Amino acid sequence: MYSGDYLRLGHIEGKSGLISLDICKKESSVNSVDTAFLQELEAVCDLLESDQAVRGLLITSAKSAFVVGADIFQFPPLFNGPLEAFESWVVRAHGIFNRLENLPYPSVCAINGLALGGGLELALLADARVVAEGAKLGLPEVTLGLCPGWGGTVRASRLAGVQPALELMLSGKPVSGEKALELGLADRCVADSELWVAGLELLDNLVTGALDFRALRARKHDIRAEACNQEALEQALAAYLKPNYPAAQKILSLVLAHASLPFESALEAERRSFVTLGRTDCAKSLVGLFINDQSVKGAAKRAAKAANPVQMAAVLGAGIMGGGIAYQAAVTGTPVLLKDIRQEALDLGVDTASKALDKLIAKGHMDDAGKRDCLGLIEPMLEFKGFDTVGLVVEAVVENEKIKHAVLTETESHLKPEAILTSNTSTISITSLAEGLQRPENFCGMHFFNPVPMMPLVEVIRGAKSSDVAIATAVDCALKMGKTPIVVNDCPGFLVNRVLFPYFNAFNRLLHDGVDFQRIDRVMEGFGWPMGPAYLADVIGLDTMVHADQVLQAGYPQRMGHDDRPIIEELLDKGALGQKNGRGFYDYANGPRNKSASPDALSLSERAARQVEISDQQIIDRMMIPLCLESYLCLDEGVVGSAAEVDMGLIMGIGFPKFRGGALRYIDHLGLNEFAAKVDALADLGPLYRLPESFRTRAQSGRNFF
Template sequence: SLIGLFLNDQDLKKKAKQYDEIAKDVKLAAVLGAGIMGGGIAYQSASKGTPILMKDIREEGIQMGLAEASKLLGGRVAKGRMTPAKMAEALTAIRPTMSYGDFGAVDIVVEAVVENPKVKQIVLAEVEGVVKEDAILASNTSTISINLLAKALKRPENFVGMHFFNPVHMMPLVEVIRGEKSSDVAVATTVAYAKKMGKTPVVVNDCPGFLVNRVLFPYFGGFSKLLGFGVDFVRIDKVMEKFGWPMGPAYLSDVVGVDTGHHGRDVMAEGFPDRMAVEGRTAVDVMYEANRLGQKNGKGFYAYETDKRGKPKKVIDPQAYELLKSIVTEQREVTDEDIINFMMIPLCMETVRCLEDGIVDTAAEADMGLIYGIGFPPFRGGALRYIDTVGVAEFVALADKYAELGALYTPTAKLREMAASGQKFFG
């Protein structure tokens, strides 16, 4: 699997290089919406040599964005990875602004405002009116359709999605989302800019959740089913961490933010109602209604205390168990293997669908997206490599064993054909 991973990475780099021939050079970038995300994007751009304007409508947003960039740059100096002179150079390459004054010279604008389609459409239409005709607009959205956002624009051919993962400085993946009207030049320029920022871009087609979130929500769907059967979330986290994930689903939910997960789930349910719509209340609803949003407000599935180094440390909170009692529909005994299958089958199945639907071009890109975007266990090679390792026919038989759990566990007709004819995703 790890050798396959290396080869997939080479494929990805080769593919990204092909875009270089038509990509336009990005000499000046801009980010709309400062804050933590905008500050992270500004830091990434400036520290890799591309000056960037950072615009917000509020002074405190600007201050938050600058503080985030300073903190990240200071961290590099403290570790000896950057000289103080280079830090000063990078900081001066981030130009905070509350107006569109200098936007006439910008080559690419990354919109990173609140995850609300109406707000994003207003902001994108506004910035389109002040940039030059061939400037690229990119939306850092995690779930909203690029085709939907493009409807607000006069030049939709210059518009793409550019989805960064949190925290920006740590996560290597950037999803570049091609809308129906996105031009090859817009896609190529965004890919080249992502590479210049030191990121690994994967080009995907537009659909709710794109590749990574579309695949992640069925995984959380499996988690939800386990909690409905009265399984302890701490046990689920331990089993999935032992399987190879950097953190279990409950902890991941707290880190991402329960409110973010709640919103994303609704978007996905609307996009794929046949398999992602949920009946009744789930654990995420219970946490959200109790205002337990995860690390951001100190309480989610776990409670959070600050350790000696000032980092949030998770502790067990009996109140979370009390709240979860209300969503248990039946007590069911499950083995550790069941826990893995409950979680992994829907994730793998949705990855298969993304490949079949043409959301992603190749199995290599699908797998690398999951490894770089959500920390899929690297030694397992990605979701499609994992199916190959289990055996396609064996995986289909395993999924059929869990068929009563619903449409997320149902193999596609094409996967059944592959199983019957002994085909694999790789080799």
């Protein structure tokens, strides 16, 4: 009857009058909904409405998942284009969905695999649903700063009830087939192998009148009789209502408002909310992050194609970082040799891995047997035994160039010629570390972030002599460890630390202007950072901060030098290390969660050379401009290959606020000309606040980063 790129429509063999609509997106491993899908669905509706012989419709998927959701790549042009075009697109989608729902005969949807977002909204159009036990159903739009926009808020809340539907939408987490049945989103739950038969049986019952399909359809259209106390509901759902993320509050208000409205009015309210949220910077940022994530992972997979497969890895230095890297290799199935020169260090490394595995057990992701198997893949040693079988080595010893040189040179002599040697340095030049190696082409950087099990980013640093094979192999290993690698060209600080330390430089200038560090923390946390700069410095460690800052000063003396001695250096002189010894900007005598301002930091603030009156917005501008300008320079100088890699590096590496999308998208949201004006207004503060001419040219030409 119909065969397109997304949909197939045909008669069910041996079942007179029964039709199957098979979702079968060609040239894709999954089904998703986009404008082309809607066009085909519209054509299918024309056929289904005109064929008088049809008595029932079974909606299925030809792939391992039903429909994974909307095609997110279609959203940016809609969000950024003319409002009228966006509104028309949503209205048209609703019209097509309503036609499928209102066919003059019954319909059943058989749900396998994933039915998320627009996929679940499509499934809810059917009069009844059979779901496989292994299926996952969800409405995760809130994670993109959106509400369900194709009728999901209305149909889900009328089938499941207001509060259960809100919990589904506000958490964004999918539920199992059994839970979907319990919520009323499905009518039957069966074994995966029985899905087709069960769906056909249910459709037969609807066609013959054994079940009343009109009564089932009416469930989605009837006004909910339940009364909801908004204040009580907000308290019950408070964990989902986050500042700076407007979608959750909008979903809550929307569902409460349309629960008492007629069906069409409720759909109209949803359309308005979807369009409103789609125009927000938050939604544009979160959708952009999704797209950037796909872009970065795609670039990594392409880069990994030239890799030499690694069957065995090794880690040098068995401290917390080395133990974390060894854990990450083992937990993803790669055997790893863990070497140190001290037994107590080996014990710490293995203990670090063991504790990380215990966390998996506590979450139900692993059992004791799995832990034993995983630890069995880590072989601690004090010698270089077996290093001639290793495909890749990660050096993770102390951040000292002379020590790293010595360790790398010695290690290379124990490796097979084709093995790849990498350094986990966070600041030291990879080109410099390669000096003295016999095979510098087989050497590159592989910078993990602490704590390794939690931090998704790995910077793979290309030195002057690093070969494509070395980079590809490091990228491939990072991917196999479940990490997101970004290839960075060698420069002081690489990407993440190079961008981060101008931010701390700005922090130091504010301190010397008499601005209270606790106020700066509050303002920047209000801006969206998970922790303010003083608290972050304590978490990183003040000794580590001073070392990295000195590397950046040496690398970029004009821009990153200090007019006043860094306050962090003065605290370090007093023996403060931050959380490492319980004393930094804050005192941690009562634990990290009960910090209070330390006497040392307060006394330093009181001795500030200047007392400048400053607004919260000025604090934000003075903190963010150096970070954003350095992000731009990393792109402009080719340190990384794309704006997406810059922003994803900051999101994954230092916790840049997700709802702002990254430094370059933040500039886009402000507008390049407005950002340039902010920079020019602070030019008297020195080179850290000087706009590169290439940026000014870009702004004048109207070229956004995204």
